Amino acid sequence: MTIDRKATFTPEEIVARLKAELPHWRYEDGWIRRTYKTNSWKGTLMVINTVGHLAEAAWHHPDLTASYAWVEVRLQSHDAKGITVRDFALAKKIEEVVQWQPGAAENAPLEGTPQHDLRFAYVKYD
Ligand SMILES: C[C@H](O)[C@H](O)[C@H]1CNC2=NC(N)=NC(=O)C2=N1
Numbered sequence: 001m002t003i004d005r006k007a008t009f010t011p012e013e014i015v016a017r018l019k020a021e022l023p024h025w026r027y028e029d030g031w032i033r034r035t036y037k038t039n040s041w042k043g044t045l046m047v048i049n050t051v052g053h054l055a056e057a058a059w060h061h062p063d064l065t066a067s068y069a070w071v072e073v074r075l076q077s078h079d080a081k082g083i084t085v086r087d088f089a090l091a092k093k094i095e096e097v098v099q100w101q102p103g104a105a106e107n108a109p110l111e112g113t114p115q116h117d118l119r120f121a122y123v124k125y126d
Pocket residue numbers: 059060061062075076077078079080
């Protein structure tokens with residue numbers, strides 16, 4: 001079955017899909033959007049650059065708004081003038097990568113960012 005990259009979803013479909021697959025994302029003013037909080041400007045820049053890489057690799061680009069300790073990611077498909085499978089696919093990858101906590105797993109090989117030492121903590125996990 002060929003994916004139609006230009007087919008847009010209805011608001012009801014978007015809300016249902018976000019609830020099921022991307023609970024931290026919301027649909028507002030025609031965009032699916034998610035705000036990531038950080039501990040510092042350095043953390044915010046790390047998140048921005050991570051999203052930047054994923055967007056370029058996907059060839060699908062969000063709008064970003066940032067401040068010292070947060071960045072809002074907004075996605076819509078400009079060419080389709082709505083929300084398409086591309087927006088959901090990129091949102092899922094961004095959520096997976098930005099919220100990745102390798103140290104959370106039992107006996108994990110990677111310990112993850114020290115959360116309680118503010119010299120190092122940077123993404124706020126929620
Ligand atoms: C210029 C044009 O936006 C781009 O060529 C491609 C890649 N990035 C894109 N990103 C988004 N969000 N929508 C698009 O339609 C799109 N098209």
